[in-house]
Amino acid sequence: MASERSINVGGIQIGGGAPVVVQSMTLTKTHDVEATTAQIAALASAGCEIVRGAVPKTEDADALPKLVRLSPIPVIADIHFNASLALRAIEAGVAAVRINPGNIGGPDKVAEVVRAAKAAGMPMRIAALEEVRLLESLDYYDFKISVKSSHVPTMIRAYRLLASKVPYPLHLGVTEAGTPFSGSVKSAVGMGALLVDGIGDTVRVSLTADPVEEVKTAFEILKALGLRERGPIMIACPSCGRDNVGVQNLAEKVEERLHAYPQHFEVAVLGCAVNGPGEAGDADFGIAGGRDVGFVYAHGRVLKKVSSDILVDELFHAIDEWIADGMHRPKRLKMAKPAALAMAEASLIPIE
């Protein structure tokens, strides 16, 4: 159900079955080239693939040629109310412009911007269906569409309707989603409901936070749905009365160290060994904590029984070795023994 049509934003394909693209927006004043390029660099290293910057003033448009040159990822200029800023952005060589044809100054101004974009072979992002018809009447089809809503059920309904009516790529977002916690939940629910059905070609998570958090959240959503891979995935048990190790603490420690790995693999962190072989079974690696000793799992089997104080180090030692050896995933044997028996045997392994 991916969008039939695609656009090319600075070499990145959006739509037409391409992987869902992650984008974000700079918070800096666009005319402050130093601060903006620093933020773009931080976003790019977090995995952001396209960045958008607000262009409310002439001085912002003037900074675009330099930003475009310095940015490692395509830059989209975000413009409202002012067609001449859109024309200047197109001239500056941005990868795309985001306009709202409804507020850019009437049909003549829209036509002027569309003509310039067409001549430059540049795509646009617009919102809503009337605008689609307007651009189509100008024989311009090189755009993606977003629907603005901060109300999740409305957003889901609107995108579903849009996906059933137009072949253009869709830019998903829950606008003004909020602070990192509630904003991430809203975005995950709204985007997740659509992405799981194949609706959505690029995403921006809007958070009232450092935009790097938006990129991290977007990837977590896409990773959870199996749509993109970036870095490791960690699963952790919710803890319960059997947890003698403080699994939250343990999981935070592991998560922190996993940030250094660009490779894609899965690590399970468990508070106790009761369900270890079962719950860590599908992950590439796992640890099960204990008061004095814990277990390191690799590829569904117990690898080591070690003293609790070196459990995390041993886990990362095993991960590093595996990466150095080429990240081969051994064929899993179906566990013939019940988990309890396997654990009873594992408990006999001498501590290293």
Ligand code: SF4
């Ligand atoms: S792994 Fe152990 S501590 Fe964690 S939820 Fe399961 S039984 Fe409880």
